[in-house]
Amino acid sequence: MRQPNIARAATVLAGAALAAGVVGAAPADAATVEFPQVPTLAHGGICWTSIHTWAETSPQWPGRAILNVRADPVAGVGPGDYPLAPLCEVRTTVAWRNLNTGATGVYENNVVTGLYGSIQYALFQDTGPGRVEVTVSTDTASVPAHGTFDVPA
Template identity: 55%
Template sequence: MRMPPSLPAASLLLPLGTATMIVAAVPANAATVEFPQVPSMYHDAVACGGNIRSWADTDPKWPGRAIINVQALPVGGFDPGEYSFAPMCETVATVAWRNMNTGAAGELRVPILAGFYGSEHYALFQDTGPGHIVVTVYTDMPNIPAQSAFDVPG
């Protein structure tokens, strides 16, 4: 009786080595840092106010960059127009940032139109450079500014 030819041991171990390399290549996760909300008054109504929400998204796939996000939550107030208790109000929100490692600085300035349901979601990449980023969020109307920080991977 003739035995089938044997396979080299290396060919049997190859699939196991490949699986090990795939598992070892799992990338780091993205991060989202929510900043404290900014209570603010708004333009274009007798009385209008609400909170501005802002946050940063970072990911190792975007080294030295972060996405800064801004959105108004629902506003409340009064306007003598047709819909007195559901006014459309406007303000300009600013997220000013400074990289504490490099000294780089910038800002995202967004005109926000908000109403009973809040506003659109505004987002834009910022070239912060890698490091510890400190932010201040404020509006062009009476407000209570907020400060926060996040880290951008290199």
């Protein structure tokens, strides 16, 4: 037996509200901190792009943070059949230092970017709890970025 339109609409809205509450739920103290973009040249032609980096922390991962790296769509000229749609790469380094404990680390990736940008690269880092400063740089001409974030205990 089919429900009347009003009953179906109410069921759909109630289900959507419940799903939004479950799916949209995030830890109360979770944090995302974006760092300034790093404009950079890239290998594979005459290429340039910008690197986006950010850190994610949560009390669910005490003493740890996820460092994320992603590149914008590349601009420039490259070799091959499609020189105006080059596929370029740049070695990206996120060096971090915990200001409270003195712990240090480095997250490096060979970021490959093309016409639509790059995939997102992400990795947990055992930073320890405290204030962490980062420096983001590449292996080509670039403008490095600096930032800080807090990691819960």
